[in-house]
Amino acid sequence: MYDLIIIGAGVIGSAIAREISRYRLNVAVLEKSEEPAFGVSKSNSGIIHPGTQNRPGTLKGKLCVQGNRLTRMIAKELGIDFKKVGELIVALDNDELVSLSDIKREAEALGVPGLKLVGRAWLKKNEPNLTEEAVGALYAPTAGIISPYRWVYDLLENAKANGVEVHTSTRVIGIRRVEDPLSADRGPRFEKRIAHSAESKAWVERLYALCALRYADDRTRTDPGDGGPGTGNYFELATSRGMFRSRFMVNAAGLYADEVARMAGIEDFVIYPRKGEEFILDKKKHNLTRHLIFPIPTKTSKGILVIRTSDGNPMIGPTAQDVDSKEDLSTSEEGFRRVLESVKKYVPSIDENDIIAYFAGLRPASGDDFIIRHEDAFPGMVTVAGMQSPGLTAAPAVALFVRDILKKNGLDLRRKPFFRRWRREPYHLFSSSAEAARKMIKEDPAYGDIVCRCEMVSSKEIREAVRRGARTLDGIKFRTRAQAGRCHGGFCTARILKILAEETGENITSITKRGRGSEIVVRDMNDGGC
Amino acid sequence: MAAAISAHESGVKDILLLERDLYLGGLLNQCIHTGFGLTYFKETLTGPEYASRFVERVRAIPSIEVVTRAFAVRLTGEKTVDYLIPGHMVSVRAKAVVMATGSRERTREMAHIAGTRPAGIFPAGLAQRLINIEGYLPGKNVVIVGSGDIGLIMARRFKLEGAEVKAVIEIQPVTRGLVRNVVQCLDDFGIPLYFRHKIAHIYGKDRVEGVDVVRVDEEMREIEGSRFSMGCDTLLVSVGLIPENELIEMAGAELDKKSNTPVSGRMNETSLPGIFVCGNSYKVYDIVDTVSACAENAGRMAAGYLGKVEQQV
Numbered sequence: 053m054y055d056l057i058i059i060g061a062g063v064i065g066s067a068i069a070r071e072i073s074r075y076r077l078n079v080a081v082l083e084k085s086e087e088p089a090f091g092v093s094k095s096n097s098g099i100i101h102p103g104t105q106n107r108p109g110t111l112k113g114k115l116c117v118q119g120n121r122l123t124r125m126i127a128k129e130l131g132i133d134f135k136k137v138g139e140l141i142v143a144l145d146n147d148e149l150v151s152l153s154d155i156k157r158e159a160e161a162l163g164v165p166g167l168k169l170v171g172r173a174w175l176k177k178n179e180p181n182l183t184e185e186a187v188g189a190l191y192a193p194t195a196g197i198i199s200p201y202r203w204v205y206d207l208l209e210n211a212k213a214n215g216v217e218v219h220t221s222t223r224v225i226g227i228r229r230v231e232d233p234l235s236a237d238r239g240p241r242f243e244k245r246i247a248h249s250a251e252s253k254a255w256v257e258r259l260y261a262l263c264a265l266r267y268a269d270d271r272t273r274t275d276p277g278d279g280g281p282g283t284g285n286y287f288e289l290a291t292s293r294g295m296f297r298s299r300f301m302v303n304a305a306g307l308y309a310d311e312v313a314r315m316a317g318i319e320d321f322v323i324y325p326r327k328g329e330e331f332i333l334d335k336k337k338h339n340l341t342r343h344l345i346f347p348i349p350t351k352t353s354k355g356i357l358v359i360r361t362s363d364g365n366p367m368i369g370p371t372a373q374d375v376d377s378k379e380d381l382s383t384s385e386e387g388f389r390r391v392l393e394s395v396k397k398y399v400p401s402i403d404e405n406d407i408i409a410y411f412a413g414l415r416p417a418s419g420d421d422f423i424i425r426h427e428d429a430f431p432g433m434v435t436v437a438g439m440q441s442p443g444l445t446a447a448p449a450v451a452l453f454v455r456d457i458l459k460k461n462g463l464d465l466r467r468k469p470f471f472r473r474w475r476r477e478p479y480h481l482f483s484s485s486a487e488a489a490r491k492m493i494k495e496d497p498a499y500g501d502i503v504c505r506c507e508m509v510s511s512k513e514i515r516e517a518v519r520r521g522a523r524t525l526d527g528i529k530f531r532t533r534a535q536a537g538r539c540h541g542g543f544c545t546a547r548i549l550k551i552l553a554e555e556t557g558e559n560i561t562s563i564t565k566r567g568r569g570s571e572i573v574v575r576d577m578n579d580g581g582c
Numbered sequence: 583m584a585a586a587i588s589a590h591e592s593g594v595k596d597i598l599l600l601e602r603d604l605y606l607g608g609l610l611n612q613c614i615h616t617g618f619g620l621t622y623f624k625e626t627l628t629g630p631e632y633a634s635r636f637v638e639r640v641r642a643i644p645s646i647e648v649v650t651r652a653f654a655v656r657l658t659g660e661k662t663v664d665y666l667i668p669g670h671m672v673s674v675r676a677k678a679v680v681m682a683t684g685s686r687e688r689t690r691e692m693a694h695i696a697g698t699r700p701a702g703i704f705p706a707g708l709a710q711r712l713i714n715i716e717g718y719l720p721g722k723n724v725v726i727v728g729s730g731d732i733g734l735i736m737a738r739r740f741k742l743e744g745a746e747v748k749a750v751i752e753i754q755p756v757t758r759g760l761v762r763n764v765v766q767c768l769d770d771f772g773i774p775l776y777f778r779h780k781i782a783h784i785y786g787k788d789r790v791e792g793v794d795v796v797r798v799d800e801e802m803r804e805i806e807g808s809r810f811s812m813g814c815d816t817l818l819v820s821v822g823l824i825p826e827n828e829l830i831e832m833a834g835a836e837l838d839k840k841s842n843t844p845v846s847g848r849m850n851e852t853s854l855p856g857i858f859v860c861g862n863s864y865k866v867y868d869i870v871d872t873v874s875a876c877a878e879n880a881g882r883m884a885a886g887y888l889g890k891v892e893q894q895v
């Protein structure tokens with residue numbers, strides 16, 4: 053029996069897991085993908101927003117400002133590369149200039165620190181590649197950038213170091229709440245309920261049947277940890293890897309939060325995927341801008357931006373387009389044109405030939421604000437849904453918010469005597485001094501065994517990534533940058549496949565790009581088939 | 583290897599040849615098809631055979647010191663090379679440096695192909711390595727973008743392994759590869775080649791499921807009504823090569839922005855005195871025989887440069 057189960061290992065689930073790992077609780081994170089951070093949290097702009105473009109009185113606004121501060125703090129604790137680069141919301145004419153003052157006033161009401169209106173002369177000096185047309189800008193110094201997937205890995209790793217279990221390839225397909233007949237705090241829905249998606253019905257039924265047999269046995273025992281009369285209410289989560297039981301549960305399932313909610317009979321919100329296409333420029337252009345460049349926001353969107361990323365490549369995007377499918381991650385020619393046209397108004401020197409990669413992400417949209425609440429009709433369950441931008445920024449603040457909700461609803465929070473707050477900074481041969489590099493190689497030759505020549509990633513780092521949980525080519529890429537450089541894996545993929553196979557004991561034919569169904573090769577011809 | 587041999591023959595006494603792989607020969611080792619050496623050796627050889635002729639000659643010259651598993655990671659304008667060998671980082675100061683670092687393949691991203699990013703999209707050279715060196719078949723139902731030689735050779739290679747090759751798609755009105763390769767690798771196997779066509783979209787969530795193909799006009803824009811789909815599980819991308827010149831760039835040499843080749847006055851030279859470039863890193867060649875000739879010239883140039891330096895001393 054767990055005290056808390058968190059569904060979803062995106063940035064939200066991971067931030068909550070890390071926060072809760074401070075307490076003496078049995079916590080598990082369940083993630084349907086092969087690895088954490090493979091959902092919305094892997095494909096976004098990587099901006100830690102200052103909190104400027106949110107309306108006062110919204111959860112988004114409050115948690116964004118707080119999240120910005122907390123992210124900076126935790127990034128330091130975990131030794132992850134957060135860069136405070138600042139942002140400029142740029143006005144191209146006098147009307148826009150007027151709205152900058154409005155934005156400033158609203159943001160100050162939210163508590164965004166350090167805001168400053170700057171004019172032409174400032175811009176010329178501090179952002180030389182910005183268009184001559186710019187008449188002024190709102191400067192927000194607390195805006196920063198982070199590697200979104202490494203952020204998730206680091207949060208989760210730290211949670212693991214503090215005792216949290218992480219179960220990947222574990223998809224929740226059914227939830228039921230079991231009520232203790234002796235319990236005082238019975239929910240308004242007394243009847244046990246089983247809710248689940250239609251396609252997995254048979255499997256869920258079978259799981260529950262199996263478990264019922266086991267519990268029949270369990271109930272005769274008096275182990276207070278394992279359900280039964282007098283031990284309180286709990287949830288039974290049917291998953292693709294068997295049954296999990298927990299007293300409390302957080303739904304942080306991103307795009308699928310509505311589907312998970314429906315398993316618990318909660319049907320008052322729907323997640324609509326809204327696509328954002330982003331285009332990455334060559335690292336050689338790392339001096340393109342010094343700040344993040346924003347247009348004046350519209351009611352629904354922050355607009356198309358010129359972004360700096362923590363890997364050094366500039367990036368432009370995102371678009372915003374409602375789509376039908378939660379799996380539609382395709383990029384388009386129109387998106388490409390729209391983004392280019394739009395950013396060139398702000399930074400005219402951007403050239404389409406500098407674009408070296410692109411991707412699309414889906415915002416899990418549901419109304420205007422985040423939905424973060426205790427489900428009174430399903431006591432013990434907390435919903436965290438509609439986590440669009442600034443969800444990445446807000447995550448650590450969301451974690452505190454959720455912690456307080458859980459506490460209020462009966463989760464017993466007692467601090468562990470010892471919490472591992474700090475983490476050794478990860479090493480990279482080429483960000484170390486020549487002398488340090490020499491020493492590292494001498495101590496462990498694997499540091500000098502370069503696998504990815506474009507990003508100079510050694511076999512040591514790749515094996516280390518596997519040890520930390522990477523199971524797929526994308527997992528290796530997100531953690532180490534191997535395959536993310538100029539040649540896009542043309543040279544190193546074969547070697548990485550071999551290392552993954554070696555470390556995991558699998559055959560190369562079962563190594564995937566990002567989970568089952570994305571195998572890289574289809575046949576092993578080494579077994580002398582003919 | 584050709585540059586080292588010619589430098590030796592031009593009188594250079596002390597030559598260090600660095601190779602990061604376990605073997606000499608580079609990309610030739612995965613080119614197991616024939617057609618190499620027609621001009622240079624007047625016979626037709628496979629890639630590994632062609633390479634081995636040079637390996638034998640190099641090994642027979644005592645003044646060429648060969649170090650494999652040696653990865654050059656840094657080069658300065660003063661011609662200091664830092665390289666990694668297992669367990670050590672070594673620094674050497676040379677009087678002249680010849681770079682023969684080859685090229686990399688242009689990627690799907692550089693061709694701006696829209697759609698999803700599933701498994702099953704391979705640079706053609708990677709597919710070649712997987713089949714010929716590692717012994718794994720990357721897919722069973724293949725569409726190839728680009729009619730360069732690697733693309734053409736790989737069409738036949740997949741066919742010989744029992745895979746289906748649906749088509750080769752070429753945006754230009756003519757092939758970029760050798761005519762003999764079009765005949766021997768496509769025509770002989772009945773593989774269609776579409777000129778003036780491009781891939782407009784890639785489909786598939788986890789693995790490639792198909793592509794949309796369109797005909798293009800003179801400006802490479804889609805001709806309306808020409809779109810059709812092809813089912814496939816693999817897309818090979820063979821849309822050209824880019825010289826690998828990051829080390830000389832690090833040393834401060836000037837590079838042409840478009841082609842990534844060194845800007846220089848004379849063949850094989852760079853903007854840095856005493857640093858030369860040859861083979862596919864100097865310019866992308868079609869035939870290995872010309873690469874060898876280019877490299878021999880670089881070896882002689884380096885020897886000439888050293889002669890000049892020594893006279894000054």
Ligand SMILES: Cc1cc2nc3c(=O)[nH]c(=O)nc-3n(C[C@H](O)[C@H](O)[C@H](O)COP(=O)(O)OP(=O)(O)OC[C@H]3O[C@@H](n4cnc5c(N)ncnc54)[C@H](O)[C@@H]3O)c2cc1C
Pocket residue numbers: 059060061062063064065082083084085088089090091092093094095096097098099100101222223224225304305306307308309312327328329370412413414415416439440441442443444445446
């Ligand atoms: C294009 C784009 C740009 C953005 N830019 C920014 C930005 O610059 N700054 C910012 O602050 N925010 C940004 N955002 C928003 C930010 O990315 C999201 O708010 C955040 O990543 C949401 O995290 P999450 O953990 O809620 O979702 P996810 O990362 O999707 O995590 C949910 C996880 O739940 C798992 N899951 C789902 N169903 C189940 C199930 N049944 N069983 C088990 N596991 C399940 C999923 O596999 C997934 O891993 C951007 C978003 C997009 C799309």
